[in-house]
Amino acid sequence: MSATTIVWIVLVIVLVAIVLAVAMRASRGRREEAHRAEAQQLREEAAGPDLELRRREAAADHAAAKAQQAKAEAEQYEAEAEARRQSAAGVRDERDDVLRRADARDPDVETDEDGRRINDGGLDDRTEVDRSAEDRRVERDPGLR
Numbered sequence: 001m002s003a004t005t006i007v008w009i010v011l012v013i014v015l016v017a018i019v020l021a022v023a024m025r026a027s028r029g030r031r032e033e034a035h036r037a038e039a040q041q042l043r044e045e046a047a048g049p050d051l052e053l054r055r056r057e058a059a060a061d062h063a064a065a066k067a068q069q070a071k072a073e074a075e076q077y078e079a080e081a082e083a084r085r086q087s088a089a090g091v092r093d094e095r096d097d098v099l100r101r102a103d104a105r106d107p108d109v110e111t112d113e114d115g116r117r118i119n120d121g122g123l124d125d126r127t128e129v130d131r132s133a134e135d136r137r138v139e140r141d142p143g144l145r
Contacts, residue, residue, distance in 0.1 A: 037120040100115030 100111070103109040103111045103117055104115040112118055
């Protein structure tokens with residue numbers, strides 16, 4: 001082969017390589033642009049539910065605030081209930097003291113040295129008063145009926 005033919009073959013190979021490089025670069029550019037457009041479209045789709053997302057987050061925050069308020073109210077009611085229980089216990093203790101003093105003075109009721117009933121048939125003077133002593137008094141005094 002002649003030198004001119006070899007130069008033409010090399011020149012054609014170089015030109016084909018340049019054309020292929022330019023074509024590949026253009027193809028890559030179009031592909032990147034398509035990917036950019038697709039990414040932008042996905043971002044727009046993701047932005048669509050933002051309003052719904054904010055609405056649901058606001059509803060969740062509102063529910064959490066109501067739960068916190070209910071918890072605070074429950075704690076307040078619990079404190080009030082405890083105060084009322086203590087008050088009731090004080091009244092119960094006073095009543096029990098009065099009943100013990102009454103039982104200690106009543107000749108029809110047997111009591112120990114602290115004024116507690118002895119053999120009261122299992123009745124707890126905190127829950128139910130033994131009415132047998134009162135019944136015996138009514139039997140003795142007909143004017144009390």
